[in-house]
Amino acid sequence: MSGRALFDRTVATVAERARWFLLAEDLPDRAGFLQAVTPSVKLLGVVALVALTVAQRSLPTVAALALLSAALAALSRVPARTFLGRLTGPPAFALVVVAPQAALMGGPTLGPLPLSAAGVDYVLTFVVRVAACVGFLSVLLVTTQFSDLLGALRRLRAPPIAVSLLGITYRYLLLFFAELERLVRARRSRTVAEPSLRRTWRDSGNAVGSFLVRSLERGERVQRAARARGGTGRTPVLPRESLGTADLAFGLVVALAVAVVVA
Amino acid sequence: MHIPDGYIDLPIALAVAALSVAVLSLAAKRVNGEIPDSRAPLLGVVAAGVFAAQMLNWPIPGGTSAHFVGGAFAAILLGPHLGALCVATVVAIQALVFGDGGLVVLGANVFNMAIVEVYVGYAIYRVLAPYGEFRAAFAAGWLGITAGALAAAVQLGLSSAFEYQLLTTLAIMGVGHLALGLVEGAITAFVYRYLARARPDLRPDAAAEVTA
Structure with missing residues (x-):
């Protein structure tokens, strides 16, 4: 790679990071479902949904959770291009990493192919699980301003x-x-x-x-x-937040997802 | 090396996160008893600098490029405790702003990149520095990142969600990072050489920690 191409690649990387940074500041201003949810409630809810997803080993369940993340993105008016753009990288990498398991795992094979049914099921479940987790994290990041996320962390008693x-x-x-x-x-x-x-x-x-x-x-x-200036570096004490209809609705979505998956 | 959610079992992710919190709390206490609030601006600004420095592409023979991770270098520049806190901040920003790595596995990613890589890198640097600082910085970058990868391999290998056996993950990630880590080691050494010439007062034997 030539020196100039190398510089161009660095500039492109910086520009891409800056573009995402500004997008993450801009998108939370849109009116939408998750934008109306109190940041601390949203953070707790998304962590619960990711934790729930991580524990799943069945393809229909993780697929349903991936659909839930897409539905939350749609209700929050997250542009489909932005959401799908976030969703392609990590699942594609996951597919490359676990694809050999389709041949390595034992059990009945899929017709003439040297792939086991259990292996293919494992690979699909793994990739969709990663996609669902990335989807939940993405909807949190693009519907919450970072300052609100910091406020939520303070409220949740982070150091x-x-x-x-x-x-x-x-x-x-x-x-x-x-x-x-x-x-x-x-x-x-x-x-x-x-x-x-x-x-x-x-x-x-x-x-x-x-x-x-x-x-x-x-x-x-x-x-x-x-x-x-006598600055302490700490953010000022946050005012009390009153929970609204959107918080209740999101809480119900999370509770329902947990109840359905665990039951 | 940012592990996304879905690779590591929840109990392992939570246990490693608890360990990370404990180590970082200890690191905070070792820096002047408690990190004074007045030190937060220094650490925060340096963390932003380390994050930005990671975006510079370095040429690799064969037509591709690599980037700096900087865990071992942060330890050499700031001392191990401030270095760990600085890199932990970088890893958290990468996850919470840019979505690099997962949410539930954030503690595990912090453990691998901000604790194992930083402390192992620093220990190697201190042991080898009497035999040549440039070579010590190279070994710190190289073996620090390899140690971080091995920690990630243990977490992956012990997780039932990730079907590969522990020995397989250790072999693949260990050997892979022993090779890739050479690049990190070389970058660390080149950056260290500049530091040693331009600001010798910042070398660890000149000042163990950055002073306010």
Whole structure:
């Protein structure tokens, strides 16, 4: 791979991450079912649904749970392209990982094929289970602003320092994305002749090293500034939330799913 | 190495998550007794920097590319406890913002990448540093990520949801990461060499932990 192509790939990766970051900030503003659910209730409900899905070993059950995640996405007006785009990568990778089990597992074979029925069932169940879990996580992420997710974690008594760390890191992500992109574009513009592999590695080591040292120095400045202002780094006390109809409806959906699957 | 939900059994995921919480709590206590709130900005900003640095592509002979993970390097730069907290923040942001890895297995992913990789990497660096810091940084990156992969292999191999036997997962992930880890080791060494020349005061023997 040429040096320029490498820089382009990095810029594309940064742009993709930034695009998702902005999308995850934008989509929760749409009116929809899960957007109306209180973040702490939504977080608990989605964790319960994922935990329920992880424990399942039957194809019809995991398929029903995958459909439930798709239904929640549709009710929340998540664009189908966004939802399906999220849903393709991890299940496809899961298929590659467990596909050999279709031949390795014992039992009656599927006609002339060297695949066992039990093996094929296992592979399908595994892949659909992963898809269902990714679906539930995706609907949580695209219907909840990160600040609301942090508020939910605080309300659920997550350690305040952990919530503060997540909040600060999130705040600086776009800034560092932009800084990295500038760094890579500058290197690309300075690259006249194709550098050797060794030279590329040495330059990349210098670039990442300087980028991380600058991050550390920025962190020290931010820390001193926060201390000078008397900042504690903690988010203010959150107001009490009153539960509404959407919370009740989502709670019923989760309870029904648990009851049907466990029964 | 981000494990998605559905690969690991729930009891194993919960047990490893509890272990992660315990280790990170201990790490927080070892840093000045308790992490003071004033230190959160430093850690948070550095975590964002590490996250961004992971996106830079490095060329690999054969026409493909790899990226930096940075667990061992974070330990060398910040010390093991702050390094573990920093990488744990990166892993949590990757899951809760970008959906990399799962929700129920978040504790397991934190254990593999922010605890095993960071502490093993740091221990290897400290043991080998007297024989050459550049080589020690290489070994820390290489074996740190391999240790993290082996921890993931144990969790996968013990899970009934994942049909492969423990020996198979250990062999595939161990051998695979021993090879892939060479790239992480080389990146760690190259970045360390810059650090040692540009900011020698940040090396572990100059200051064991970042000071406020």
